[in-house]
Amino acid sequence: METRARTSVRERLLAAADELFYAEGIASVGIDQVIKRAGVAKASLYNTFGSKDELVRAYLKGRHTQTRERMARELEVRYRTPRERLAGVFEVQGLIFAEPDFRGCAFMCASAESETGEAVEKATEEYRLWVHSLFLDLAFAAGVPSPETLARQLVVLYDGAGVSAWLDHDATVAKVSAGAAKALVDVAFA
Amino acid sequence: METRARTSVRERLLAAADELFYAEGIASVGIDQVIKRAGVAKASLYNTFGSKDELVRAYLKGRHTQTRERMARELEVRYRTPRERLAGVFEVQGLIFAEPDFRGCAFMCASAESETGEAVEKATEEYRLWVHSLFLDLAFAAGVPSPETLARQLVVLYDGAGVSAWLDHDATVAKVSAGAAKALVDVAFA
DNA sequence: ATGTTATCAGACCGATCTGTCTAGTTGCCA
DNA sequence: TGGCAACTAGACAGATCGGTCTGATAACAT
Numbered sequence: 001m002e003t004r005a006r007t008s009v010r011e012r013l014l015a016a017a018d019e020l021f022y023a024e025g026i027a028s029v030g031i032d033q034v035i036k037r038a039g040v041a042k043a044s045l046y047n048t049f050g051s052k053d054e055l056v057r058a059y060l061k062g063r064h065t066q067t068r069e070r071m072a073r074e075l076e077v078r079y080r081t082p083r084e085r086l087a088g089v090f091e092v093q094g095l096i097f098a099e100p101d102f103r104g105c106a107f108m109c110a111s112a113e114s115e116t117g118e119a120v121e122k123a124t125e126e127y128r129l130w131v132h133s134l135f136l137d138l139a140f141a142a143g144v145p146s147p148e149t150l151a152r153q154l155v156v157l158y159d160g161a162g163v164s165a166w167l168d169h170d171a172t173v174a175k176v177s178a179g180a181a182k183a184l185v186d187v188a189f190a
Numbered sequence: 191m192e193t194r195a196r197t198s199v200r201e202r203l204l205a206a207a208d209e210l211f212y213a214e215g216i217a218s219v220g221i222d223q224v225i226k227r228a229g230v231a232k233a234s235l236y237n238t239f240g241s242k243d244e245l246v247r248a249y250l251k252g253r254h255t256q257t258r259e260r261m262a263r264e265l266e267v268r269y270r271t272p273r274e275r276l277a278g279v280f281e282v283q284g285l286i287f288a289e290p291d292f293r294g295c296a297f298m299c300a301s302a303e304s305e306t307g308e309a310v311e312k313a314t315e316e317y318r319l320w321v322h323s324l325f326l327d328l329a330f331a332a333g334v335p336s337p338e339t340l341a342r343q344l345v346v347l348y349d350g351a352g353v354s355a356w357l358d359h360d361a362t363v364a365k366v367s368a369g370a371a372k373a374l375v376d377v378a379f380a
Numbered sequence: 381a382t383g384t385t386a387t388c389a390g391a392c393c394g395a396t397c398t399g400t401c402t403a404g405t406t407g408c409c410a
Numbered sequence: 411t412g413g414c415a416a417c418t419a420g421a422c423a424g425a426t427c428g429g430t431c432t433g434a435t436a437a438c439a440t
Contacts, residue, residue: 009387025304027217031428041388043431052428104302111357112294112302114215128357153370156363160350163298167318173346180343183377184370199417220397231418232399242398 012038060123082141094174097165104166150188202228250313272331277371284364287355294356340378
């Protein structure tokens with residue numbers, strides 16, 4: 001039934017959208033740029049996704065999945081106890097900062113361009129729920145007395161690390177945030 | 191020499207640009223919207239600012255000045271020692287979160303829309319320098335052993351509080367960040 | 381061989397964008 | 411009063427946007 005290209009039209013479009021939207025912003029990247037990079041006809045894009053908004057939704061969903069899976073994988077490999085992992089999140093985040101095409105949190109950038117509406121809003125909300133539960137689950141597992149408080153503090157730290165690394169072009173911020181996280185975890189256990 | 195309107199053309203344009211750019215984003219607000227809200231002719235805008243980019247620069251410069259002056263004023267009125275002020279920054283920041291039209295950090299949102307180029311980049315860089323020196327000066331004045339380390343931690347926390355309050359629509363984040371700041375300050379003195 | 385389906389290439393539509401330009405109006409000053 | 415400068419209103423240019431549509435091509439199933 002499907003034409004057998006090296007990769008499907010959908011995959012090529014998503015890959016192109018991911019690179020372009022993340023690097024240059026959603027609003028400022030035109031449909032024509034996306035299809036050109038994907039090597040796909042315009043009609044194929046609209047047959048596959050229906051609208052730019054749906055392409056944006058798929059782009060953010062992919063970012064979310066990728067981030068979540070990478071974090072889970074790295075945390076499991078690198079650290080053993082929940083308490084180690086609470087601070088480890090910031091070291092793993094630092095790996096992302098050091099990547100050459102890092103340009104800040106995709107959800108923040110997408111949300112900053114408002115107007116895009118429902119697709120961005122919903123994807124961002126899901127992403128925020130994940131961030132919060134990431135820390136809350138670890139705080140619970142670590143057995144800290146007030147997991148909710150610690151989790152909220154670490155969410156703030158996590159957000160801030162991403163912003164600082166981005167705006168200051170400084171990947172070493174991860175060392176600072178990891179140090180602060182360790183201090184906050186210690187205080188929470190004291 | 192100047193026409194005596196209730197407010198000058200420049201002031202009206204800046205006020206309109208400030209409201210619209212901050213509320214809806216820079217790229218998605220057209221020149222026509224700005225002049226309509228300002229009640230000013232298009233030619234007047236281009237006579238006064240020369241280009242949209244210069245209007246954006248003036249908008250961000252105004253935001254920077256306003257933020258800096260408000261922070262200095264509130265810190266001086268509400269707190270006495272540098273150590274109190276280090277955590278006080280986050281409570282003052284929380285006042286901004288609670289304002290009805292709060293929509294995150296204007297410099298983050300502007301930077302997220304890339305493409306705008308030099309004007310945004312330069313204004314953001316100046317803003318970042320101010321944020322950093324705000325904490326560094328207070329940390330020095332407080333006599334903490336490693337002021338640079340504490341300052342960098344608090345910058346991360348400051349950035350994160352702004353993002354969390356914005357993305358989670360939750361002004362109470364300021365209590366969390368202020369609490370974390372106190373803990374980090376205490377640890378830095380220990 | 382034929383028909384179906386997916387794809388491609390690109391013209392086209394209506395809207396919107398920044399920025400320029402023309403004309404007419406207002407208000408100050410000598 | 412006459413002249414100058416600032417201002418207003420809006421047409422216009424040139425580009426780009428998202429999205430639709432036509433027509434040709436290629437691959438596959440029957």
